[in-house]
Amino acid sequence: MSAAAPIAAREVVELRELVKRFGSVTAVDHVSFSIHPGEIFGILGPNGSGKTTTIRMLCGLLRPSHGTALVAGADVAVEPERVKSRIGYMSQAFGLYRDLTVDENLAFYGGVYNLGPALAERLAWAKRVMRLDELGGRLSGVLSGGQKQRLALACAMMHAPEVVFLDEPTAGVDPAARRLFWTIIRERAAEGVTMIVTTHYMDEAERFDRLAFLSRGKLVALGSPTEVKQQFGSEGSLEDIFVALQERDA
Numbered sequence: 045m046s047a048a049a050p051i052a053a054r055e056v057v058e059l060r061e062l063v064k065r066f067g068s069v070t071a072v073d074h075v076s077f078s079i080h081p082g083e084i085f086g087i088l089g090p091n092g093s094g095k096t097t098t099i100r101m102l103c104g105l106l107r108p109s110h111g112t113a114l115v116a117g118a119d120v121a122v123e124p125e126r127v128k129s130r131i132g133y134m135s136q137a138f139g140l141y142r143d144l145t146v147d148e149n150l151a152f153y154g155g156v157y158n159l160g161p162a163l164a165e166r167l168a169w170a171k172r173v174m175r176l177d178e179l180g181g182r183l184s185g186v187l188s189g190g191q192k193q194r195l196a197l198a199c200a201m202m203h204a205p206e207v208v209f210l211d212e213p214t215a216g217v218d219p220a221a222r223r224l225f226w227t228i229i230r231e232r233a234a235e236g237v238t239m240i241v242t243t244h245y246m247d248e249a250e251r252f253d254r255l256a257f258l259s260r261g262k263l264v265a266l267g268s269p270t271e272v273k274q275q276f277g278s279e280g281s282l283e284d285i286f287v288a289l290q291e292r293d294a
């Protein structure tokens with residue numbers, strides 16, 4: 045695989061007045077923020093606040109109605125294919141081929157990304173870092189929830205993306221699997237990969253480097269967990285803020 049061109053900008057993701065409308069619904073409403081390389085960045089907000097829609101625009105999958113977003117040096121509206129080659133996306137309803145083994149799923153994604161001769165090395169890397177080493181021959185359909193989740197992240201990272209979007213990756217997995225998954229996310233960020241994550245678990249949110257809080261499609265707070273609490277003038281936790289927002293929006 046050819047190496048991606050170096051990024052001139054300091055920020056790896058930059059949203060400027062990004063808007064997405066679906067008919068009369070404004071799902072994302074003039075949102076602007078930027079993300080630094082290697083950050084673990086959270087997008088938080090109640091159901092329907094625009095998290096998935098924002099991520100899908102940043103992945104080059106949905107065209108913005110207005111505004112721009114630059115991801116890994118490419119404009120999502122102008123060069124969506126270039127964006128897709130530089131990012132990984134683990135969607136809210138990630139799809140694995142249940143009747144393929146772990147190795148076959150990884151090889152399939154390696155093929156999609158044209159890894160060619162680099163495939164074997166990358167496949168071994170993916171299994172090692174995602175703690176799937178013993179499971180290469182196992183059918184994906186019979187893996188545990190945590191193993192499926194790690195395989196989905198492995199598939200999304202086969203092409204060594206510099207930015208990875210994870211939409212509610214830990215929903216429905218047990219606490220031990222969740223903890224291991226976060227260890228893996230931190231390891232990838234320490235290697236310089238930018239990890240952008242949505243979650244409804246506020247214990248996870250407290251550990252983001254920075255986060256963007258969305259409510260009804262609008263950015264209502266931005267910064268480290270401590271800064272976000274200050275912006276709300278909250279003495280309490282992110283969970284308190286979240287619940288207050290949800291009650292206000294209900």
Ligand SMILES: Nc1ncnc2c1ncn2[C@@H]1O[C@H](COP(=O)(O)OP(=O)(O)OP(=O)(O)O)[C@@H](O)[C@H]1O
Nearest residue numbers: 066069070071089090091092093094095096097098
């Ligand atoms: N393809 C679509 N067509 C019409 N409306 C849509 C579409 N996708 C999303 N929406 C609407 O846009 C708004 C934002 O949805 P979105 O899925 O981005 O929220 P979310 O923050 O990811 O929510 P959740 O926490 O439930 O995953 C909602 O009102 C949703 O109904």
Ligand SMILES: [Mg+2]
Nearest residue numbers: 095096097136
């Ligand atoms: Mg969503």
